[in-house]
Amino acid sequence: MGRFFILSLVVAILCLAAFRFLVPGLTAVETLPFDLRFGGYDLTSTQDYLRDLDARGQTGAYLTFYRWIDTVFPVAVFGVVASAIWGLWWRPAPAIAVLGILVSAGYVVADYVENASVAALLRTGADGVTADAVLIASSATQGKWVALLAAAMLAVLGLLVTLVRGRD
Numbered sequence: 001m002g003r004f005f006i007l008s009l010v011v012a013i014l015c016l017a018a019f020r021f022l023v024p025g026l027t028a029v030e031t032l033p034f035d036l037r038f039g040g041y042d043l044t045s046t047q048d049y050l051r052d053l054d055a056r057g058q059t060g061a062y063l064t065f066y067r068w069i070d071t072v073f074p075v076a077v078f079g080v081v082a083s084a085i086w087g088l089w090w091r092p093a094p095a096i097a098v099l100g101i102l103v104s105a106g107y108v109v110a111d112y113v114e115n116a117s118v119a120a121l122l123r124t125g126a127d128g129v130t131a132d133a134v135l136i137a138s139s140a141t142q143g144k145w146v147a148l149l150a151a152a153m154l155a156v157l158g159l160l161v162t163l164v165r166g167r168d
Contacts (some may be wrong), residue, residue, distance in 0.1 A: 004083050019070075048126075050129065053147050074111040089158045103150050107151060114137060
């Protein structure tokens with residue numbers, strides 16, 4: 001794991017702090033940001049959220065500062081999870097290590113598709129969004145979380161395997 005893991009972890013923590021403290025208006029909205037909706041979202045909830053953001057003057061922040069942070073964050077998370085998977089699985093099961101890296105990369109791809117789709121929703125506005133555009137963004141959000149959960153489970157399983165093997 002080493003230096004890459006530590007660097008990625010530090011960057012991920014800094015991004016989380018920036019999300020929380022430097023962009024507080026986005027977390028002050030009544031509903032969760034699109035990124036945090038594990039179960040996705042529909043046209044009505046999307047329109048409501050977009051109207052709420054617009055009323056609070058937060059659409060610009062979502063499209064600039066928040067989006068910049070959310071471009072770095074997935075890569076940092078990839079670094080944490082992928083380096084953990086690699087370090088824990090490479091010796092006992094290289095195929096699982098490679099699979100874990102691919103699943104982790106899938107998380108980044110889904111997150112970037114989500115980011116681009118959400119940016120399109122924000123630019124279009126509440127009255128212009130379509131159900132198809134929302135479905136694409138929502139599916140990317142759900143896919144991101146599925147991939148991240150799968151990768152995290154591989155990392156935890158790798159840690160358990162390492163601990164059990166260490167006892168033998």
